Amino acid sequence: MKVFFWSLCLSFFIGSLEALAVSKQVKLGDISYYVPGVPELTVDVGMMSSLFGTLESSFLFPLTVFGYSGNLDYSTIESVSKNFSCSDDVYSDYFLETIMVQSPNVGVVSYSNCSLSTLNVSTIISLGGSALPNGPYFASYLDGQLSVYKAYRLYADAYGAFQAGIVPSDENAESFMALPAGVEVAHAQTIAVPSKLYYTVTEEQPLAGYRVGVKDLYDIAGTKTGGASRKYYELYDEAALTCPSVQRLIDMGAVIVGKLKLTQFANGGNPTANYVDYHAPFNPRGDGYQSPSSSSCGSGAAEAAYDWLDFTVGSDTGCSVRCPAGSQGLYGLRPSFDAISLDGVIPMNDLMDTAGYFSRDPSLFKVFGETWYGENKNISTSYTSFPKTVYTFAFEEGDSDFIESGASSEALALFNTFVSNVVSFVNGSNAKLDIYSKYEQDTGSSLANVFNNTWYGLAGFYQYVNIWERFSKDYQEASNGDIPFMDPIPKFRWEWAYNNLTQDGYDRCVEQKWQFDDWWNANVTSTNPQTCSSSLYIFLSNDGSTAYRNVYNSAPNADGFSAFSEMYISSFARTPEAIVPLGEVAYNSTITLTEKYLPVTAAIGAAPGCDFMVLDLIEQMGRANLIGGVATGQKLFP
Incomplete structure (x- = not known):
């Protein structure tokens, strides 16, 4: 034939x-x-x-x-x-x-x-x-x-999640190259995947044959790292070496199939207003026209869209894995700070950057995390039970943008059921924690003052000094003095940080970050030899609200720079924090004019170094059918 x-x-x-x-x-x-x-x-x-x-x-x-x-x-x-x-x-x-x-x-x-x-x-x-x-x-x-x-099967990246498909180089066994093949797909990439039959999972290679897409911040030998900037991509050559974090995945048997889109240099952004150099990926959930969130938007969209893809790698500084995991209804982990080397990765801030990932299955979620971070001796494997204290948050009205305050009754019911299931599973108790009043009681300081411009100062000033100054200088030398284009969000943030902070101002931001870290890890999630962490904390991370990508947003401004968000807890306190899909809620789409569904997710965290305990808890709750795997496509549970 x-x-x-x-x-x-x-x-x-x-x-x-x-x-x-x-x-x-x-x-x-x-x-x-x-x-x-x-x-x-x-x-x-x-x-x-x-x-x-x-x-x-x-x-x-x-x-x-x-x-x-x-x-x-x-x-x-x-x-x-x-x-x-x-x-x-x-x-x-x-x-x-x-x-x-x-x-x-x-x-x-x-x-x-x-x-x-x-x-x-x-x-x-x-x-x-x-x-x-x-x-x-x-x-x-x-x-x-x-x-x-x-034989590699070719798939169309119909949701526009990938920056490039890559395959092993024909000339260098330790390197990769852009995929020299393509199928019909409008304004998107083609991805090649090898047969799963070639690979056998072993103790030495627990990720053998699993297909992985990697956020385009990570250097992969033979390919360019663009950071979602056309000018940055054009200016610099292909990476000579694969960064240690991706190389570990390869050593563990993973198959790297492509580099994924992000918001520019891992800054936030909205699809219509802020993506200029490249088009935003499409969130497959609901009506298909919701924001994929940021900055690991491509990683979240690809994991939610394609059943031929097993895992995706992102990075998380402020919310860059956890927010897309919420928007796309996935398992996502921001690990403990310093869980794995970030050499060869475009930085946002070296005090908060982490290498995180996405999965659709609670058991595989654990396998990937324990494999990827397995060499880190600061991540505990000696716990014998789970923490008994489970904190949820109680904020005074008007003090926070805490998502639970605006959640629907359906979303709150899913969240409350999850909290009850966790409390019962660990045979513990639920305590309400008012972060604002407890912080002021313990320290005599206002939490709002601690967070006043702190995150934007840490990210904006650090990137200005460590990315823009070198990038701008190199580009001008190569382009007869031209200044490279920047998307609106990083441009605004970097200019704001440069104009409003000096090195002394940046140092004050660093000090405020460590103030919160010291307080949190002494008073909320301190270490414990039996349970690793003295407590768990849980909050509603995504309530199934719409975020249409065809809505025009105003220009970037400084509003909200001083606001506290529960998403900053992990960023400032170095804690591992996992996103867990709970279910989905119905809404009437203004796009399709029919009823669709969007994900509801919760975040669960613990003390620094307790990543494997959190992953173990999630995996065991999955085996007990208290949570489960999610599907690709419009619905988590079709």
């Missing part, structure tokens, strides 16, 4: 007729594939035996590889094909055209030509030993040699 099409890019050596294939794109039925330029295996005809049919010279053809001992028959091949189809989105029956059996003990094929035609098998060969993982491949048979290549 020769039902496929291919296209080819060639690179020629000057003065030579030899050509090196650097990319091939193949279509089997309605599905497109990318074929790397470097084979996984090349074998001579003398190493192969023909069991059925004749292997004819061919530039490219689909191939199924598996190991088997004994006599092959129709039912065996049919069973293998069904098992592959059930466990892998790359495999299809088209790959049965040619079969390579890896075994020295394969008997005569004992079925008729009629059965073979039913299975679309034309050729079966054997290789006397295991050389490749099972699965679908592409192969060429030229001049007596069989070359076998991995």
